[in-house]
Amino acid sequence: MLVKTLKLQNFRNIAKAVIEFDEKINIITGKNGQGKTSVLESLYYLALTKSFREKADKVVLQHNKEFFNIEGTFLSDRKEELTLRLYFSDIEGKHLFFNKKKVNRFSEMIGRLPVILLSLEDLSLTYGVPQYRRRFLDILLSQVNPLYLQALQYYKRNIMQRNQILSLISEGTEKIDALFPWDVQLIQYGSEIIFNRLQFVRFMNDHLQDNYRQISEEDEKIEVRYKTFLKNADDQITIDSIQEQYESKLSATYRDDIKRQNTLIGPHRDDLLFFKDGFLLKSYGSQGENKTFLIALKFVESAYLKKKNNEIPIFLLDDIFGELDTERIRHLLSYLIREGQTFVTTTLKEKFNTLHLKEENFIKIKNGRMVH
Amino acid sequence: MQHTGIATLDQLINLLTRLPGIGRKTAQRLAMFVLKSDPDYAQQLAQAVLNVKSEIHFCKRCFNIAEDDLCSICADPKRDVSKICVVEDIVDIMAIEEAHVYHGLYHVLGGAISPLAGTMPEDLHIRELIERVKSEAVKEILMALNPSTEGEATMIYISRLLKDSGVTLTRLASGVPFGSHLEYLDSATIGRAIDSRREL
Ligand SMILES: Nc1ncnc2c1ncn2[C@@H]1O[C@H](COP(=O)(O)OP(=O)(O)OP(=O)(O)O)[C@@H](O)[C@H]1O
Ligand SMILES: [Mg+2]
Ligand SMILES: [Zn+2]
Numbered sequence: 148m149l150v151k152t153l154k155l156q157n158f159r160n161i162a163k164a165v166i167e168f169d170e171k172i173n174i175i176t177g178k179n180g181q182g183k184t185s186v187l188e189s190l191y192y193l194a195l196t197k198s199f200r201e202k203a204d205k206v207v208l209q210h211n212k213e214f215f216n217i218e219g220t221f222l223s224d225r226k227e228e229l230t231l232r233l234y235f236s237d238i239e240g241k242h243l244f245f246n247k248k249k250v251n252r253f254s255e256m257i258g259r260l261p262v263i264l265l266s267l268e269d270l271s272l273t274y275g276v277p278q279y280r281r282r283f284l285d286i287l288l289s290q291v292n293p294l295y296l297q298a299l300q301y302y303k304r305n306i307m308q309r310n311q312i313l314s315l316i317s318e319g320t321e322k323i324d325a326l327f328p329w330d331v332q333l334i335q336y337g338s339e340i341i342f343n344r345l346q347f348v349r350f351m352n353d354h355l356q357d358n359y360r361q362i363s364e365e366d367e368k369i370e371v372r373y374k375t376f377l378k379n380a381d382d383q384i385t386i387d388s389i390q391e392q393y394e395s396k397l398s399a400t401y402r403d404d405i406k407r408q409n410t411l412i413g414p415h416r417d418d419l420l421f422f423k424d425g426f427l428l429k430s431y432g433s434q435g436e437n438k439t440f441l442i443a444l445k446f447v448e449s450a451y452l453k454k455k456n457n458e459i460p461i462f463l464l465d466d467i468f469g470e471l472d473t474e475r476i477r478h479l480l481s482y483l484i485r486e487g488q489t490f491v492t493t494t495l496k497e498k499f500n501t502l503h504l505k506e507e508n509f510i511k512i513k514n515g516r517m518v519h
Numbered sequence: 520m521q522h523t524g525i526a527t528l529d530q531l532i533n534l535l536t537r538l539p540g541i542g543r544k545t546a547q548r549l550a551m552f553v554l555k556s557d558p559d560y561a562q563q564l565a566q567a568v569l570n571v572k573s574e575i576h577f578c579k580r581c582f583n584i585a586e587d588d589l590c591s592i593c594a595d596p597k598r599d600v601s602k603i604c605v606v607e608d609i610v611d612i613m614a615i616e617e618a619h620v621y622h623g624l625y626h627v628l629g630g631a632i633s634p635l636a637g638t639m640p641e642d643l644h645i646r647e648l649i650e651r652v653k654s655e656a657v658k659e660i661l662m663a664l665n666p667s668t669e670g671e672a673t674m675i676y677i678s679r680l681l682k683d684s685g686v687t688l689t690r691l692a693s694g695v696p697f698g699s700h701l702e703y704l705d706s707a708t709i710g711r712a713i714d715s716r717r718e719l
């Protein structure tokens with residue numbers, strides 16, 4: 148997908164702007180608080196009808212204005228010209244238009260304009276708690292496989308019901324036998340989730356290494372492992388063998404489950420571990436290495452989504468160049484140029500000086516206005 | 520909560536509010552309607568409410584609604600007594616009957632197992648179902664429960680109880696609804712239908 152033009156009205160500190168983009172690299176520069184992130188945010192809004200930093204639409208509406216409007220023209224990989232427009236006003240609410248036609252269900256549009264965002268908050272993927280990594284897996288796999296989403300929903304509901312039974316058993320109002328119908332389903336849906344995640348981990352390992360080396364140009368071994376209660380958990384494992392192990396593990400842990408009134412094993416407890424040369428990245432890796440890894444991970448995400456809808460996503464990279472040296476930035480950009488269209492924000496234009504970019508690749512923003 | 524200050528009117532409003540889907544505002548409107556209507560209507564309405572409770576009750580055998588001891592389905596000699604279709608709710612019987620393809624008997628559980636909602640197996644008519652399997656000439660039990668975690672759990676629970684009973688246990692196929700266009704179905708439905716495909 149290609150963004151050709153973007154028209155903004157009353158969005159954050161941008162009162163009015165019409166921006167034409169380069170087909171490959173767009174570097175949005177400016178001092179702090181000038182509106183760089185807001186430009187990325189508006190593209191994200193068109194793609195997903197909401198912001199990545201704020202829940203309420205009202206917050207991005209410029210102070211003392213009645214409406215905001217975001218309008219983009221696009222060229223799909225099949226060379227169709229598309230337009231998307233998002234309009235919001237306090238009174239009329241939020242409206243989305245696709246090729247000038249009103250879109251009734253926003254969910255139909257999601258995925259039409261595939262975007263991959265990388266901002267400093269994504270560092271929680273490597274540094275943060277396991278929940279972030281499970282969320283990463285779940286969101287991505289659900290987008291590509293609706294059966295995964297369904298299994299996940301059933302699984303979550305089942306865990307809630309099972310935990311309730313565990314409490315009742317520990318209070319003495321129910322017998323251990325009452326777990327049975329929930330355990331059967333836990334094993335069924337839990338195994339399906341783990342199986343799919345393991346297949347994706349294989350996909351990651353097939354791609355990550357290359358992606359990482361393209362940026363770092365050093366011979367480092369990058370590896371992802373899925374941390375779970377199962378033995379020999381790799382992409383070769385069959386669903387049957389997962390179910391078998393699951394069952395015997397559950398019968399070994401149910402007493403602890405009752406004591407804690409909580410289900411202690413399962414995909415809701417699993418994690419992803421990232422390694423560089425055999426050492427955990429989050430504990431041993433430098434900040435630059437962690438960032439390099441994250442970028443490589445985002446490329447995997449992009450490759451995976453591309454498989455789904457045959458459309459190369461646009462990349463939004465918000466302020467992530469802080470710890471990266473010029474070499475890595477150079478490799479990253481040359482990689483991105485091959486991939487698709489990229490939008491980058493930075494306060495450090497100097498970092499890009501030696502990269503032989505053209506004037507068209509830079510967009511300077513000052514106080515909400517594009518300056519040339 | 521505002522009150523009208525008139526005790527009899529307030530009582531009617533309070534009682535109406537307890538009906539499912541009726542909020543305070545609606546209850547007030549309904550009460551005002553009754554108040555303004557002619558006396559005949561109020562009389563008929565009150566009597567109809569009483570009749571529902573005194574003349575209709577649940578079938579002793581399958582817990583469908585019935586006017587006599589047995590419901591019209593259980594009392595119908597043309598029904599195939601070798602089959603029992605297990606449903607969560609009476610409205611499910613109505614839905615299946617409208618299809619005119621099933622000619623066996625029913626058994627209404629009165630819900631599905633849900634610990635979070637406080638519904639455990641002993642709160643449902645499961646024991647009675649097991650009794651029926653023992654005492655009637657049942658050959659097949661068709662489970663027609665809702666496709667939810669709770670419906671599934673109930674099915675698993677009952678299946679285990681009936682494992683050695685000799686009856687055939689079947690369940691509704693999860694698949695593509697007849698007459699629907701594939702392009703309008705959500706992909707999860709299509710996915711499950713492909714997973715549970717049959718040989719032609
Ligand atoms: N609803 C709004 N109306 C007007 N101005 C706003 C609104 N919301 C945010 N702003 C202002 O818009 C400006 C631009 O914010 P933005 O996050 O885009 O800056 P930035 O260029 O990315 O800065 P940084 O380099 O610090 O990340 C900020 O000064 C912010 O205070
Ligand atoms: Mg910013
Ligand atoms: Zn009956």
